[in-house]
Amino acid sequence: MKAVIPVAGVGTRMRPHTYSLPKVLLNVAGKPILGHIIDALRDFGIDDIVIITGYKGELVEEFVLKNYPDLKFEFCKQDDMLGLGHAILQSKDTFNNEPILIILGDTIFDIDLKATISSEHNVLAVKAVEDPSRFGVVLVNQKGEIQKLVEKPKEMISNLAIVGIYSIKNSTLLAECLEYLVVNDIKTRGEYQLTDALQLMINKGEIFEICYVDGWFDCGKPETLLSTNEYLLKRNHVPIELEDSIVIPPVFISDSAIITNSIIGPYATISDGAIITNSIIKDSIISFNAVVKNSLLRKSIIGSDAEVKGTFSKLNVGDSSQIINK
Numbered sequence: 001m002k003a004v005i006p007v008a009g010v011g012t013r014m015r016p017h018t019y020s021l022p023k024v025l026l027n028v029a030g031k032p033i034l035g036h037i038i039d040a041l042r043d044f045g046i047d048d049i050v051i052i053t054g055y056k057g058e059l060v061e062e063f064v065l066k067n068y069p070d071l072k073f074e075f076c077k078q079d080d081m082l083g084l085g086h087a088i089l090q091s092k093d094t095f096n097n098e099p100i101l102i103i104l105g106d107t108i109f110d111i112d113l114k115a116t117i118s119s120e121h122n123v124l125a126v127k128a129v130e131d132p133s134r135f136g137v138v139l140v141n142q143k144g145e146i147q148k149l150v151e152k153p154k155e156m157i158s159n160l161a162i163v164g165i166y167s168i169k170n171s172t173l174l175a176e177c178l179e180y181l182v183v184n185d186i187k188t189r190g191e192y193q194l195t196d197a198l199q200l201m202i203n204k205g206e207i208f209e210i211c212y213v214d215g216w217f218d219c220g221k222p223e224t225l226l227s228t229n230e231y232l233l234k235r236n237h238v239p240i241e242l243e244d245s246i247v248i249p250p251v252f253i254s255d256s257a258i259i260t261n262s263i264i265g266p267y268a269t270i271s272d273g274a275i276i277t278n279s280i281i282k283d284s285i286i287s288f289n290a291v292v293k294n295s296l297l298r299k300s301i302i303g304s305d306a307e308v309k310g311t312f313s314k315l316n317v318g319d320s321s322q323i324i325n326k
Helices: 033-044 057-067 084-089 113-117 171-183 194-203 222-235
Strands: 002-006 048-053 072-077 100-103 107-110 122-128 136-140 146-151 160-168 208-212 215-218 251-253 258-260 268-270 275-277 280-282 284-286 291-293 296-298 307-309 322-324
Touching: 002 033, 002 084, 033 057, 033 100, 033 107, 033 113, 048 057, 057 072, 084 171, 084 194, 100 113, 107 160, 113 122, 113 160, 122 194, 136 208, 146 194, 146 208, 160 194, 171 194, 194 208, 215 222, 222 284, 268 280, 280 284
Parallel strands: 002 048, 002 100, 048 072, 122 208, 251 268, 258 275, 268 284, 275 291, 280 296, 291 307, 307 322
Antiparallel strands: 100 160, 107 215, 122 160, 136 146, 136 160
């Protein structure tokens, strides 16, 4: 099976960090968001991956080729941000009539991939949510088969949100339905939606089943990136000790980080090359080569190569910035 990962978005809600990096390369619990996704695919045995790039796509290519030389990658480009359906359409020539697993590049999941792709039918991952108006949702029959997909319904018709994992057996029909939307300029909310193409497939007799995710972690906003960081640190905790500083687990601290006379944690990620001195850092992400001195930080994201000096509570600092409180 081939995995298809769309990562073309600009990530405006994660500014200032996405001024210099695509959202999928933001650090969470010690590695970029995209790294967590690719690691999960590799662990499951999927080694053929298509990545649909757009904004700062060259950085995405550089990251995956450098860090995953054992995997096969193909890259497609979405030049115009015309929706998820349009993004997937850019990769249609890579499908080769084989089953594909579409997985969104800015969300981290806890899911049994075997249960998702082992079915003889198409499968969409879903999760029950309190406010379905923010998501695409599915309506199912008594056999658990999807009858209808609705993008961001205004009324409560279902609480089963589509979370961004799609196991598609008939990739040829998917490509045909996506092309039909574009050729006939059929848009929902101004974009070519993947859900509309999937509905066309259902209308043509394709069977879609659902499977439930255990965890669904959005990395699209600073607060959700930090909550995802907390979850992953809890799940993957490895005990860490420092000579002249206190560690309150769970944390991630890179071997190349330099930490002196500080308290780190809980829920802190300290990335490669970071320097932390005389500081208390909890529930925060300190990115590559950032410098933090004489500071108290919580619920903060400090960008790569940034410098923070002084006493603060909560900061959201982009790459190569400098904030000094004298």
